Amino acid sequence: MARRPLPRILSNGSATIARSRDMARTAADGATDVLHPLITISRGLRRLAGAGRHKWADTPKERRGPLLFMVAAVVLVVVFIPYGPLLALITLMAAAAWKGRDPKPPEQTGPDDSQVQRLSSLYEALVPYFSVADDPSPLYAHGGDWEKTFETFDFDGDGRVDRIDIRYPAYFTDGEAASRARIEQLLHAKLGRGREYHFAWDEEGNHLTVNVLDPLPTDIAAQPFVTSPGETVLGFTDGTGVQRTLPVVAGEEERDVPPVVWRTGVRSTEPHLLIAGQPGSGMTSLLRSVALQALRHGDVLIIEGSGTGDYACLVGRSGVLAVECGLAGALTSLEWAAHETERRLISANRARQAGHPTPDDIKRPLWILLDRPSALGHLAAADGRKDPQTLLQVPLRHGRAAGVTVVVAEQLDSLDALIDPVRQHTRARVVLGTAAPEELQDVLGTVPQTTPTAEIPAGRGYARLGTGPVHRLQVPATPDPYDDATSEAHRQAVAALLPERSTPGDAAMEAQPPVEAVPDEAEALAER
Numbered sequence: 001m002a003r004r005p006l007p008r009i010l011s012n013g014s015a016t017i018a019r020s021r022d023m024a025r026t027a028a029d030g031a032t033d034v035l036h037p038l039i040t041i042s043r044g045l046r047r048l049a050g051a052g053r054h055k056w057a058d059t060p061k062e063r064r065g066p067l068l069f070m071v072a073a074v075v076l077v078v079v080f081i082p083y084g085p086l087l088a089l090i091t092l093m094a095a096a097a098w099k100g101r102d103p104k105p106p107e108q109t110g111p112d113d114s115q116v117q118r119l120s121s122l123y124e125a126l127v128p129y130f131s132v133a134d135d136p137s138p139l140y141a142h143g144g145d146w147e148k149t150f151e152t153f154d155f156d157g158d159g160r161v162d163r164i165d166i167r168y169p170a171y172f173t174d175g176e177a178a179s180r181a182r183i184e185q186l187l188h189a190k191l192g193r194g195r196e197y198h199f200a201w202d203e204e205g206n207h208l209t210v211n212v213l214d215p216l217p218t219d220i221a222a223q224p225f226v227t228s229p230g231e232t233v234l235g236f237t238d239g240t241g242v243q244r245t246l247p248v249v250a251g252e253e254e255r256d257v258p259p260v261v262w263r264t265g266v267r268s269t270e271p272h273l274l275i276a277g278q279p280g281s282g283m284t285s286l287l288r289s290v291a292l293q294a295l296r297h298g299d300v301l302i303i304e305g306s307g308t309g310d311y312a313c314l315v316g317r318s319g320v321l322a323v324e325c326g327l328a329g330a331l332t333s334l335e336w337a338a339h340e341t342e343r344r345l346i347s348a349n350r351a352r353q354a355g356h357p358t359p360d361d362i363k364r365p366l367w368i369l370l371d372r373p374s375a376l377g378h379l380a381a382a383d384g385r386k387d388p389q390t391l392l393q394v395p396l397r398h399g400r401a402a403g404v405t406v407v408v409a410e411q412l413d414s415l416d417a418l419i420d421p422v423r424q425h426t427r428a429r430v431v432l433g434t435a436a437p438e439e440l441q442d443v444l445g446t447v448p449q450t451t452p453t454a455e456i457p458a459g460r461g462y463a464r465l466g467t468g469p470v471h472r473l474q475v476p477a478t479p480d481p482y483d484d485a486t487s488e489a490h491r492q493a494v495a496a497l498l499p500e501r502s503t504p505g506d507a508a509m510e511a512q513p514p515v516e517a518v519p520d521e522a523e524a525l526a527e528r
């Protein structure tokens with residue numbers, strides 16, 4: 001049997017209906033716009049009439065006569081004064097327009113539907129972690145009430161949680177790092193990856209406060225920072241973690257930013273620094289930044305284990321004693337540095353015993369910067385010579401009193417190659433780039449209270465001075481000015497900080513022959 005075609009209204013009917021509906025909606029919108037004043041006035045008149053009716057109903061019967069009389073008198077006066085009816089009409093319309101305004105939309109007080117949805121799914125996700133089977137009145141239970149556990153919360157413009165206060169049961173093992181880490185990982189996933197969170201655990205009150213952190217600034221390059229002698233800016237951090245700010249220039253703009261300042265010298269409790277990180281995370285740039293700041297008031301000796309010439313810009317500059325890349329040069333320089341530390345120590349002690357002020361020749365701080373000692377250690381082992389690190393023992397142990405500071409940078413996977421004195425005496429610590437929680441724990445002695453970022457820019461990491469708090473850290477960009485990949489602005493910024501060229505560094509070292517020092521005497525003096 002041949003099929004009969006559908007009537008046109010049925011075959012393309014839905015499109016026609018949709019078009020007609022659109023036209024009707026547009027016409028209705030236009031009419032509403034045009035008639036809006038009329039609608040407002042008539043709504044106002046209705047409200048005025050309603051108010052009048054109410055007033056009349058509320059007026060006691062014995063007072064209705066006088067009221068009616070008064071109204072009639074007013075109407076009479078209005079009718080007889082010039083332009084009275086017109087003025088009365090205008091007044092009535094104005095009053096009706098005022099009364100007929102749209103009421104203010106009620107202010108949103110609680111979270112909206114999507115926010116409630118987010119909070120209840122977060123609550124459900126926390127149930128397995130914050131509940132036990134035999135709890136008679138569980139704070140967390142499937143289908144339970146999230147309002148009891150999330151005391152305060154804020155949402156950002158995109159509807160994501162910005163800050164939240166979470167109550168948890170007292171039996172949750174918040175003293176154990178692993179339990180806390182599990183909750184932090186879960187919250188990181190549920191509240192949205194790609195942002196950094198700060199977790200503040202109040203173990204006494206059974207409260208966890210989660211805050212979203214702003215990214216640290218990456219636009220600050222090396223520059224003469226406003227610091228006192230003995231202070232080194234490692235980088236920049238959050239305003240909440242430090243008391244002080246530093247004025248910096250970032251591009252065209254000047255602003256105040258909170259720095260991580262490391263103090264060295266006699267009164268420092270963290271006189272030496274260890275930098276650890278992944279390859280390419282910015283360790284060399286941080287060492288370069290430290291060297292440029294150290295050169296403002298002191299002398300610098302650089303030992304470069306990787307031998308890539310990353311410090312070539314410093315060779316022959318005033319205050320740079322040597323930049324050594326080879327094993328033989330490293331051993332000679334470090335031996336000299338060990339003797340120099342002893343000489344300074346003996347000289348300082350002699351002056352102290354004689355009641356003289358500190359002699360001038362030991363006042364200028366000496367910095368020993370050692371990049372990738374493990375590479376040199378391997379070479380030394382293959383060559384049957386001593387590990388250059390062993391020569392750091394005297395500067396590490398007595399450096400504080402002698403004005404000698406040691407900075408060691410090593411890759412995370414070669415940290416095992418560091419000898420014990422290096423680990424013991426480098427109490428200022430920096431970790432750059434991606435690092436596993438165990439690696440952070442190993443270097444910093446604790447894990448940061450913040451989650452890592454999804455994308456870690458070069459020079460980003462954490463710093464901890466002694467037993468202080470862990471700070472998020474962004475190192476100021478201090479690239480090699482001789483590298484073709486360095487931008488012109490950064491090249492100029494670093495070049496402006498380089499001291500002028502002087503006699504070759506080696507000559508400067510020869511010009512300061514170490515005082516003949518007996519190691520035992522130095523040790524004895526240091527212990528006194």
Ligand SMILES: Nc1ncnc2c1ncn2[C@@H]1O[C@H](COP(=O)(O)OP(=O)(O)OP(=O)(O)O)[C@@H](O)[C@H]1O
Pocket residue numbers: 277278279280281282283284285286458459460474475476477478479480485
């Ligand atoms: N703080 C920073 N800001 C901007 N760029 C940086 C920063 N630190 C490092 N970089 C860039 O990252 C790259 C690697 O830096 P750097 O050589 O300092 O890292 P590294 O950890 O020493 O790496 P490697 O072990 O390969 O020498 C360079 O291109 C450098 O310019």
